[in-house]
Amino acid sequence: xxxxxxxxxxxxxxxxxxxxxxxxxxxxxxxxxxxxxxxxxxxxxxxxxxxxxxxxxxxxxxxxxxxxxxxxxxxxxxxxxxxxxxxxxxxxxxxxxxxxxxxxxxxxxxxxxxxxxxxxxxxxxxxxxxxxxxxxxxxxxxxxxxxxxxxxxxxxxxxxxxxxxxxxxxxxxxxxxxxxxxxxxxxxxxxxxxxxxxxxxxxxxxxxxxxxxxxxxxxxxxxxxxxxxxxxxxxxxxxxxxxxxxxxxxxxxxxxxxxxxxxxxxxxxxxxxxxxxxxxxxxxxxxxxxxxxxxxxxxxxxxxxxxxx
Amino acid sequence: xxxxxxxxxxxxxxxxxxxxxxxxxxxxxxxxxxxxxxxxxxxxxxxxxxxxxxxxxxxxxxxxxxxxxxxxxxxxxxxxxxxxxxxxxxxxxxxxxxxxxxxxxxxxxxxxxxxxxxxxxxxxxxxxxxxxxxxxxxxxxxxxxxxxxxx
Ligand SMILES: Nc1ncnc2c1ncn2[C@@H]1O[C@H](COP(=O)(O)OP(=O)(O)OP(=O)(O)O)[C@@H](O)[C@H]1O
Ligand SMILES: [Mg+2]
Ligand SMILES: [Zn+2]
Numbered sequence: 001x002x003x004x005x006x007x008x009x010x011x012x013x014x015x016x017x018x019x020x021x022x023x024x025x026x027x028x029x030x031x032x033x034x035x036x037x038x039x040x041x042x043x044x045x046x047x048x049x050x051x052x053x054x055x056x057x058x059x060x061x062x063x064x065x066x067x068x069x070x071x072x073x074x075x076x077x078x079x080x081x082x083x084x085x086x087x088x089x090x091x092x093x094x095x096x097x098x099x100x101x102x103x104x105x106x107x108x109x110x111x112x113x114x115x116x117x118x119x120x121x122x123x124x125x126x127x128x129x130x131x132x133x134x135x136x137x138x139x140x141x142x143x144x145x146x147x148x149x150x151x152x153x154x155x156x157x158x159x160x161x162x163x164x165x166x167x168x169x170x171x172x173x174x175x176x177x178x179x180x181x182x183x184x185x186x187x188x189x190x191x192x193x194x195x196x197x198x199x200x201x202x203x204x205x206x207x208x209x210x211x212x213x214x215x216x217x218x219x220x221x222x223x224x225x226x227x228x229x230x231x232x233x234x235x236x237x238x239x240x241x242x243x244x245x246x247x248x249x250x251x252x253x254x255x256x257x258x259x260x261x262x263x264x265x266x267x268x269x270x271x272x273x274x275x276x277x278x279x280x281x282x283x284x285x286x287x288x289x290x291x292x293x294x295x296x297x298x299x300x301x302x303x304x305x306x307x308x309x
Numbered sequence: 310x311x312x313x314x315x316x317x318x319x320x321x322x323x324x325x326x327x328x329x330x331x332x333x334x335x336x337x338x339x340x341x342x343x344x345x346x347x348x349x350x351x352x353x354x355x356x357x358x359x360x361x362x363x364x365x366x367x368x369x370x371x372x373x374x375x376x377x378x379x380x381x382x383x384x385x386x387x388x389x390x391x392x393x394x395x396x397x398x399x400x401x402x403x404x405x406x407x408x409x410x411x412x413x414x415x416x417x418x419x420x421x422x423x424x425x426x427x428x429x430x431x432x433x434x435x436x437x438x439x440x441x442x443x444x445x446x447x448x449x450x451x452x453x454x455x456x457x458x459x460x
Binding site for chain 2: 010090108109112119130
């Protein structure tokens with residue numbers, strides 16, 4: 001398996017075997033990510049972090065990952081002070097940036113931007129989110145979390161809850177879970193259900209899929225509850241939004257009837273969908289999940305930069 | 310020549326076996342009527358043939374360019390391009406849908422990077438040929454209405 005020089009644009013660019021390899025390497029990175037061990041694996045390497053759209057977790061965890069491995073970081077957190085404001089094309093920004101670094105991590109509001117950047121750059125491009133498109137490192141850290149907490153990926157029944165229609169992370173995650181033959185239940189109001197294209201694709205890969213509108217029913221036999229935020233702006237009628245938000249609230253009472261050992265995941269930021277009373281229970285996996293972004297991104301950086309095979 | 314419903318042409322192109330209903334789209338691709346000088350163009354729609362119904366377009370005094378043929382393939386994948394010289398079919402080509410379609414149709418997703426000022430051409434990957442389904446190389450969305458995306 002050779003990752004050196006590779007772009008990570010979409011989870012679909014990776015095979016099951018390659019994903020498992022990334023997760024294995026990430027597992028080994030955990031003590032370094034925690035700061036318990038020191039590493040200079042990527043010493044002398046520079047990562048350009050180009051965020052054309054704001055992000056907290058993705059950007060900070062990438063930068064932390066690079067620095068934990070002894071590498072350096074350059075870049076910007078919003079396009080405000082750059083030549084993009086002067087009308088420079090993304091292609092030109094990428095060609096300039098790549099001459100200053102060894103790897104580029106980027107987030108951009110337009111779909112397909114990372115794919116295009118990969119065509120222009122000779123250094124690896126890691127997609128940190130392209131509009132409503134892909135966010136492969138989020139997907140990998142989600143898989144890492146499930147594997148770490150449940151011991152396996154495919155043997156679980158995963159309930160994906162909330163905005164399954166527009167949510168960028170859930171489409172990739174559903175696809176990846178299908179790759180591992182996990183059982184999935186899609187819990188969403190009619191108007192926010194998983195697009196049929198994604199459902200078809202997952203089924204074609206051999207995934208068992210069911211649909212549910214009632215979250216209480218779904219938690220009875222799910223091993224993982226993956227909750228996403230429902231965005232208010234998706235609803236023309238605020239009344240409709242309020243109804244839905246109320247239904248999909250994960251709190252202690254809901255989890256009383258849940259399958260033993262269930263974990264609650266969320267890509268964050270959360271708003272109303274997970275009650276803070278869950279935070280200190282054994283169910284709450286979302287802060288560990290956020291931390292897992294660091295070892296997973298360390299693994300990806302180390303692999304594409306050739307620090308590890 | 311029993312099939313002929315219109316006057317034979319001496320020199321030109323006959324586009325045969327067009328998916329029924331798409332003759333006018335073929336004309337649009339060929340920029341007709343804007344691009345014809347004084348030659349006769351005829352379109353026959355929904356005629357019976359050995360292989361089911363079809364449309365036919367006949368253009369006098371014009372031999373099609375490869376780039377035009379590529380476009381026709383997207384809306385009429387079974388079409389044949391017959392070059393007529395001195396009343397006879399001198400050449401017959403079957404249109405082919407390439408594996409990748411570059412610079413012919415535009416992505417319908419307004420937020421796709423291929424629709425911004427970047428130095429790239431729209432590019433599509435063929436997902437299936439029958440029926441023809443294509444997906445944007447950049448944003449990966451399927452283009453539902455291929456003919457309306459023609460550039
Ligand atoms: N001189 C001409 N003027 C106008 N149309 C012509 C002329 N010669 C041929 N055609 C038309 O061009 C098409 C192809 O002609 P051809 O003789 O190859 O028919 P065919 O053997 O039925 O071919 P196919 O198997 O592709 O249908 C037919 O639709 C025919 O009517
Ligand atoms: Mg015939
Ligand atoms: Zn597109």
